Amino acid sequence: MTTSKKKSVLGDNIVSGGLNALFGQQGIEIDAKQSDTIKELAVEKIIANPFQPRHHFNEGALRELANSIQENGILQPIIVRLAHDQKDQYEILAGERRWRATQLAGNQTIPAVIREYDDATMMQAAVLENLQRENLSPIEEALAYKQMMDTLHLTQVQVAKRLGKARSVVANTVRLLTLPEPVQAWIQNGELSMGQGRTLLGLHNKRQILNVAKRVMQENMTVRQVERLVNEMNEAQSSPKQAPEISTEVKAVEMALATKLSTKIAITHNQRGAGKIEINYGSDQDLNRIMTVLGLDLDA
Template sequence: MVEKKEKRRGLGRGLSALMADLDTVETASVPDPEASDDAPRRPDLLVPIDHIEPNPDQPRRTFDGEPLEELANSIAHRGVIQPLIVRPHPEKNEHYQIVAGERRWRAAQMAQLHELPVVVRAFDDTEMLEVAIIENIQRADLNPVDEAAGYRQLMDRFGHTQEQMAEALGKSRSHIANSLRLLNLPQDVLSWLGRGQLTAGHARALVANENASDLAKKIIAKNLSVRETEALVRKPKDARAPRPRKSDAEKDADTRALEQDLSGALGLPVTIDHKQEGQSGRISISYKSLEELDEICQLLSRGLG
């Protein structure tokens, strides 16, 4: 099993080692004037801007116009504070491909700079993509959908676990787990979330709800808060004829005993709604905090593994 995981990852360098190359990458949309006392990393080279090309596999495809103009104005007055991370172009001599810093490269073009400071790293194609994903995740202005997609890419493409990412990226495991859950939402809800019409708090309340799209439309139309959204999600589907919940008295002894056994094993309330007329039903596990949800996710993950 260990050999299989190592092969899947396919990298000689660890995630934390790759992170070290991003210590100097700016994460704010506009450089902080108050941060100018921090000494920037000394560049390896000053390279003509037309000798630098973007990463063809850059995961981030959209660059918002207004923040880019603000960055361009800052660069025009102060220059590029932090160098770009690049690698030698695999096909062109004295040319380079951007590993991290495409926003600065685009803004520098708008500011009509002729040269850019760079730090050169000998990344292969796989490492280059991995660093690009990590840089995007670190961005302060990244929307929740892109952040979750970045975590998913790191897991699927490179075999990183949630624990590895949490440690290397300085995030809690529950944050990463809850972020990944957002990707289960319908595409239209993800679009609204990505455009900022919904917050991550709104979206988390809609995960696993079969009426997520309709509820999201109501949330946007009525400008509901997260608390109001949670109350809306808890409402019965048909307020005029709410489905009666089966009481414990109506359940058979075996079902109640099984509920108690599962609740004791998990340490959380478990409810079993078994259809008397058939062999199907539903199991519900209740939690009161994100930490309890994280524990449930870990238990299920170990069971699936």
């Protein structure tokens, strides 16, 4: 089957003007032009982008794309570069889903345009394509931003500018990586939303995040409900603990003991009638004095 001659109706190959404009601003040609030379490359000679931020590809969606490729072929070629350290191998700049689906379809070759790009451009293009064409999971997006910052030595502001994002979006997304790993995994697989995860970060006691996240999933809480829960827990933690009220009778006992022992006495008393008596003393001699008043003789 000669895939490049068949008409494509694949949504994966339709590029919006907004995306082209964004890539153009970054100096990246992410799609083939009429003037490009298109080659049929063996799929076995192509490897995934080493900077691909997407860790999970939906198998069902890939199968649908493979079926469409079998029926209609591929009109929009993928974009690749020669692998730096592997002879006769190519790394994908854009179009990894098409390449994966082509393998599922059983095709031996795929139309491609070969370009020369450095690692920084490969990384930036991979993030841009995934963010614009098929949303990454929040955790994958956060990891992609962090990888750009760490590898390219960029600030959050610089990453936001390169990707056409607000700085707050980049900052709030990267913060998800400070959540406990199990919570990140729940966001990754969709059991928790990004909004719920961000709200959990507001807990003052970070050790509570894991248990609260479990409760959020068990009770199927909305983001608004999580916000209320987090606020309540923070208020409870910040409010000073007050000693429980004691009755007049207990206060009288407290005063009588303080007078008899000539020291400070504190009595706690619960609703069940149980409690404890605290007797303060200032020194070993003071302790011996109190024991004498109480009629206690350890030497007896």
